Amino acid sequence: MKTCPSVLEAIGNTPLIELVRVGRDFPARIFAKAEFMNPSGSMKDRIALKMIEDAEKEGELKPGRVVLEETSGNTGIGLAMVCAVKGYRFIAVMSEGNSPERRQVLQAMGARVELVPQAAGGKPGQVTGEDLALVEKRAKELQEELGVFWVNQFHNPGNCAAHHQTTAQEIWQQMDGKIDFFIDVVGTSGTFTGIATALKGKNPNIQCWAVEPATAPVLAGKPVTNPKHVLQGSSYAKIPHLWQSEVCDGYLTVTDGEAIRAARRLATEEGLLCGYTSGGNVAAALRLAGWCDPGARIVTVLCDSGMKYLSCDLFKC
Template sequence: MSASDSIIGAIGRTPSVWLDRMVASRGLEGRILAKLDYLNPGFSKKDRAARGIIDAARADGSLAPGQTVVELTSGNMGTGLAIVCSVLGHPFVAVMSRGNSPERARMMTALGAEVVLVDQAAHSVPGEVSGADLALVEDAARRITAERGAFRANQFAHPGNAMAHFDTTGPELWADSDCSLTAFVDFAGSGGTFGGTMRALRQRNRALRGYVVEPEGAAALAGQAVTHPGHPIQGGGYAMAELSLLERGLAHDFLTISGDTARQTTRALARQEGIFAGFSAGANVAAALDLLAGPEAGGRIGVIICDSGLKYLSTDLWSDG
């Protein structure tokens, strides 16, 4: 592999590993293929979407040379945008809820971003970002975009997000599995990873089934009543009933995972497989294990290891484990 001209060229083409130890320890039949997107330069899968959105916006002229970029983030998208914008000469403003772990803000600042922290909604819990918290961050992001004449990256709606996963994540997963995947599972954040990856996988296997994962008590996409909008799985599960990038028609079913199950599975992922990941990766693997114990028994399921456990050192993900 030849050297890249910048760190942007190192985004994507992450390795994949089979989680055979976790599967065997539970007496299950089948395999889980984990794509290690925490090995991207910004330590998360959002590097792909950041590059996809900025490349598309520069190409169509909606982002002018040197123009400021603004986006709401739980930290991962902001880190990806901080990297891409720094290299391409765009000032970047990250707007984030104080409910997210502080490691994320520090990393974005170190990468040259201006970080605006937004207070949580009344009765919200630090470390648990709800849809109400996200709405406050959205309001702040809109205001700052207007004040600065900035380009809004808009990860929840910009087609460059899903297209990045269609162009890269899906084809990579399929090739890494030796063209053997029978299902794909993904925790719902912006919906771009699921929508783009599933479109690519379905082009290669029309029978491949897709499963969307939501937090227990906040499964709005599945049409369930929202009883616990606050949960520890940062970066998604905002109890939003619609995500335009998700492509519902590609979802065979919707699954729920509790915060505690995600936590325990993330810890098991570290101890059994040596993969030091975050909450949403644990949710993905837990859902895949449930599927191997049920309707996908004997199958081969693809999952994304969304981000690094380093971004959660101040949370209870590791503190009492």
């Protein structure tokens, strides 16, 4: 095994694990990309490195400049890691509704954390689009006040490109191109759009399905009955800028309870300690496995580590 000159070279090349225990009662096969095994614990390490390096190449980011980003935590943590290695000061703007472990990790990695109160009636652990709008407003204010470089993951094309160029290629190689379905929860849409466009470029017959909260299926064009849900960092009840509906073949919804139960099963049956969105992805994969053709191969993503949710209700009985 080769040595790495920094932790940045350890990003990517995560395992693809078949969930034979969780999926044992279904004729289809479910495979999960273990993105929580990236160095800082989530798939966002990939986009953090890509967006920073793109900014450096384009001359937008030079030594001594401060980096700013609005984040639910994972992208911020990935950026804190990248900035630590590259020597940039980093400011993370995030909602108070995100789990406290995320801000603690950010601070431990040297980031300045700017917490934004939730909108009226907000509940910790359930960050809504309204909460996110307040975070974005504060990020814009800080950018204007401090003249910093704003990464802006919700609009940054490097978000999609990172997954198109790395995650999707790894999945294709690990599955030997034998993929019937790809499904994923949509947040910024960087992961879904990047992977779906790459996989369909290789085989247009691969079905790519978006996963949404049962109470906020906005991508499917259905009414939002409750924007508050546990899928932190995703599904803000609005269509993200990076979304490309033409690569989406269908939509699946999951309830909070289904996401939580699936995450707990991942931990106790597969030994995989992951967060809410991973649970949501697996819950959706199990539903799909119940009615697709026998032997079909379903690929999804285990987005981040469950270590960031120990203060939440996720693993509390």
